[in-house]
Amino acid sequence: MATTSQIRFDDGAAYEAFMGEWSMLAGRHFLDWLAPSAGAHWADVGCGNGAFTELLFERCAPSRVAALDPSEAQLSFARRRLAGRAASWSLGDAMALPYADGAFDAAVMALVIFFVPDARRGVAEMARVVRPGGSVSAYAWDHLGGGFPYATLQEELATLGAPLPLPPSIEASRLDVLRTLWADAGLIDVETTEIRVERTYADFETYWTIARSGPRIAPALAGLAPDEHERLHASLRERLGSAADGRVVCSARANAIRGRKPE
Numbered sequence: 001m002a003t004t005s006q007i008r009f010d011d012g013a014a015y016e017a018f019m020g021e022w023s024m025l026a027g028r029h030f031l032d033w034l035a036p037s038a039g040a041h042w043a044d045v046g047c048g049n050g051a052f053t054e055l056l057f058e059r060c061a062p063s064r065v066a067a068l069d070p071s072e073a074q075l076s077f078a079r080r081r082l083a084g085r086a087a088s089w090s091l092g093d094a095m096a097l098p099y100a101d102g103a104f105d106a107a108v109m110a111l112v113i114f115f116v117p118d119a120r121r122g123v124a125e126m127a128r129v130v131r132p133g134g135s136v137s138a139y140a141w142d143h144l145g146g147g148f149p150y151a152t153l154q155e156e157l158a159t160l161g162a163p164l165p166l167p168p169s170i171e172a173s174r175l176d177v178l179r180t181l182w183a184d185a186g187l188i189d190v191e192t193t194e195i196r197v198e199r200t201y202a203d204f205e206t207y208w209t210i211a212r213s214g215p216r217i218a219p220a221l222a223g224l225a226p227d228e229h230e231r232l233h234a235s236l237r238e239r240l241g242s243a244a245d246g247r248v249v250c251s252a253r254a255n256a257i258r259g260r261k262p263e
Contacts, residue, residue, distance in 0.1 A: 015048060015049050015074065018211070018213050018214050019214075020049060020051045021199060022149045022199060023051040023052055023111055024051055024052075025199060026111070026197050026254045027139075029195045030256050031055060031060065034135075034258055036060050037105075039062070040062050041064045041065075041105050042060075042062050042106050042108065043104045043126065044056065044068070045108065045109045045112060046094055046111075047067035047068060047089075049074045049078050049081065050079075050082050052108075053065055053067050053087060064088070065085070065087045065088075067087055068090045068091075069090075070094075072091055075090075094112065094122040095121040095122050096125065101128055103130075103131075104130050105131060106134055107126035107127075107130050107135070108126075108135075108136075109122065109137075109138040109140075110139060112140075113138050114140055114141075114169045115168065116168075118169070119169040120181055123136065123138075123181045123185045124185050130261050131261070133260060134261050136260070137256070137258040138178070138256070139255065140173040140255055141252065142174075142253045143166070144171070144173060145173075145253065146253075147255075150214060150250075152240060156239070157220050160224060160228050162220045164220055174255070175192050175255045175257070179257065186261070186262065187260060188260055191257070191258055192256060192258075194254070195254040195255075195256055197252050197253075197254075198249055198250065198252075200250075202247060203242065203247065204237050204242060204248050206248075
């Protein structure tokens with residue numbers, strides 16, 4: 001059985017190949033559903049390497065974005081990525097945001113909430129820092145429902161006795177748990193939706209090179225014997241299949257939620 005652990009991403013470039021494109025794919029659908037007003041002041045909690053932050057600037061015309069992450073390496077990547085944008089960057093903790101009460105029009109966690117050790121505190125902090133009437137939202141891979149982009153690889157590793165450690169707040173990826181968290185934070189007009197996305201890799205070896213760089217996946221692979229590597233490679237190739245031109249198409253599913261702070 002997989003254990004839970006605190007998981008850190010400390011390589012912005014590796015994260016970009018592994019999860020950045022997935023984040024963009026899901027983030028576009030999320031923002032289309034959220035349909036935020038232009039000119040808002042946003043708190044991007046757990047901004048990582050800035051993939052979703054970039055989407056905010058491209059699609060939402062924010063007045064400013066305050067982005068926060070626990071990894072200085074990720075923040076360094078994000079600063080370079082969004083140089084010249086109206087963004088501020090803070091090293092910090094989602095459970096103790098370094099912002100004043102009511103400082104923002106909107107607060108968001110993009111693919112982050114299941115990494116927050118105390119998800120309830122994280123949502124309460126987002127609610128605290130938005131103004132009355134402000135928006136609090138998130139989207140999260142449906143880990144427990146098989147929606148993680150690399151769920152097939154995760155399943156194959158488990159059959160080899162090398163299950164991946166789970167994020168500490170894995171239950172917060174479920175829609176019913178998200179609804180409870182938003183209600184407990186006193187948020188109203190709460191709505192949820194499901195996001196489905198697909199990503200195409202040039203061929204299986206491209207997928208394999210990217211997938212095995214994941215911060216939870218790489219250590220699990222390092223613990224396998226050579227023959228287990230071969231079995232994993234073969235079984236994964238068979239399960240994923242490929243198109244006539246060799247392309248590999250993978251799907252993922254995320255759960256999204258939004259609510260409003262009472263006025």
